[in-house]
Amino acid sequence: MSAPRRISILGATGSVGLATLDLVSRAPEGAYRIIALTANRNAADLAKLARRHGAQFAAVADPAAGAALEEALSGSGVRCGAGPEAIIEAAAMDAGWVMAAIVGAAGLRPAMAAIETGAVIALANKECLVCAGDLFMQAAGRRGAAVLPVDSEHNAVFQALNAGQKGHVRRIVLTASGGPFLNWPLERMRLARVEDALAHPVWSMGDKISIDSATMMNKGLEVIEACRLFDLSPAQVDVVVHPQSIIHGMVEYQDGSLIAQMGSPDMRIPIAAALAWPERMPTPAARLDLAAVGRLDFMAPDPERFPALDLARAALEAGEGATAALNAANEVAVEAFLNERIGLLDICAAVADALETAEAEETLPKRFSGFDQVFDVDARARRLAMAAIARRESQRG
Ligand code: NAD
Numbered sequence: 070m071s072a073p074r075r076i077s078i079l080g081a082t083g084s085v086g087l088a089t090l091d092l093v094s095r096a097p098e099g100a101y102r103i104i105a106l107t108a109n110r111n112a113a114d115l116a117k118l119a120r121r122h123g124a125q126f127a128a129v130a131d132p133a134a135g136a137a138l139e140e141a142l143s144g145s146g147v148r149c150g151a152g153p154e155a156i157i158e159a160a161a162m163d164a165g166w167v168m169a170a171i172v173g174a175a176g177l178r179p180a181m182a183a184i185e186t187g188a189v190i191a192l193a194n195k196e197c198l199v200c201a202g203d204l205f206m207q208a209a210g211r212r213g214a215a216v217l218p219v220d221s222e223h224n225a226v227f228q229a230l231n232a233g234q235k236g237h238v239r240r241i242v243l244t245a246s247g248g249p250f251l252n253w254p255l256e257r258m259r260l261a262r263v264e265d266a267l268a269h270p271v272w273s274m275g276d277k278i279s280i281d282s283a284t285m286m287n288k289g290l291e292v293i294e295a296c297r298l299f300d301l302s303p304a305q306v307d308v309v310v311h312p313q314s315i316i317h318g319m320v321e322y323q324d325g326s327l328i329a330q331m332g333s334p335d336m337r338i339p340i341a342a343a344l345a346w347p348e349r350m351p352t353p354a355a356r357l358d359l360a361a362v363g364r365l366d367f368m369a370p371d372p373e374r375f376p377a378l379d380l381a382r383a384a385l386e387a388g389e390g391a392t393a394a395l396n397a398a399n400e401v402a403v404e405a406f407l408n409e410r411i412g413l414l415d416i417c418a419a420v421a422d423a424l425e426t427a428e429a430e431e432t433l434p435k436r437f438s439g440f441d442q443v444f445d446v447d448a449r450a451r452r453l454a455m456a457a458i459a460r461r462e463s464q465r466g
């Protein structure tokens with residue numbers, strides 16, 4: 070029998086992290102050895118996972134959750150840590166495969182630490198490519214760390230790229246489900262509640278990406294992610310709304326062939342493709358019964374009700390500083406919506422406000438020279454977004 074694959078999961082208690090552990094737990098005994106698992110502050114769940122999977126190390130980002138983690142792991146033989154440095158320590162351990170499934174720009178430093186080990190990086194955390202994609206991909210290239218996209222659309226494109234040569238690619242197409250508000254008129258969207266926005270028709274995901282899907286900022290972030298991952302120009306990345314979410318992504322070659330990857334909407338399929346890469350593994354995902362699906366619909370996104378896509382494209386054209394600011398402002402605005410401080414449509418409006426001010430200040434570099442600059446832009450954009458949110462909040466009364 071071959072040696073177990075040594076894997077770590079950053080963001081193990083989240084939707085993607087749990088789906089990854091689900092696959093691991095179904096694999097033959099001894100196929101995987103869990104090196105490190107991390108979470109933000111959910112010590113109880115993390116400890117259970119670490120015990121069940123016999124992890125070497127478990128870490129929470131929130132120092133205040135450290136004592137609970139230590140207590141919950143006492144006698145288990147699992148070493149534990151707390152605080153942002155403990156997450157970096159987990160990411161830098163000797164694993165051959167690391168799932169980067171922390172949500173938001175908070176996942177950037179840990180993902181970079183994993184890259185430095187030369188491990189294969191299964192990348193779910195799209196925000197890290199949106200805020201520092203070129204630096205990230207360059208570091209991966211230098212270290213020889215393969216970056217395997219886990220985002221379903223990008224994983225689909227990654228698979229479809231095997232059908233031809235990079236030089237023969239004309240464009241790629243990312244599909245979008247359209248989210249819960251696909252058929253809502255604008256006036257109704259204005260009044261959408263948090264629970265409406267979290268009720269995604271197809272995918273079950275963490276809160277942040279669910280809200281991003283509802284505004285379609287998720288697709289905007291994914292266009293940026295795709296350009297950086299696959300080294301494509303913005304004009305080469307198209308988006309089509311496809312409510313059934315059966316086709317996840319496509320690659321069009323210069324001869325007119327459009328190669329699509331299909332599958333039931335279950336994240337365990339793209340995660341498995343990254344986990345077994347370059348091989349394949351079985352998954353419990355429902356098999357596609359196309360006769361039962363019946364029809365596949367496609368339509369262009371509506372820029373009026375979903376301005377996030379154009380906002381993201383404009384930031385992509387403006388440069389790396391603008392995409393980092395877009396991401397940071399969006400994280401703050403999504404949080405404010407989840408806390409019921411602003412309405413759904415205020416999310417994009419606040420992001421647009423923050424970007425406009427940052428652009429006027431001329432603090433957004435076309436290209437980043439290093440990570441310190443990324444963190445400066447990110448921090449400034451968060452402050453600008455908070456100010457924009459406070460203005461909208463007071464208007465709301
Ligand atoms: P989630 O909210 O369910 O889980 C996030 C994980 O990150 C949790 O383990 C949480 O404890 C941890 N975390 C949160 N903040 C942290 C911080 N500041 N420091 C350290 N750890 C922190 O999110 P998710 O839905 O699993 O998404 C994770 C990432 O994968 C996101 O970037 C998302 O865009 C991407 N993604 C998710 C899906 C999906 O189906 N859920 C699909 C495609 C891409």
Ligand code: MG
Pocket residue numbers: 220221222291
């Ligand atoms: Mg996606």
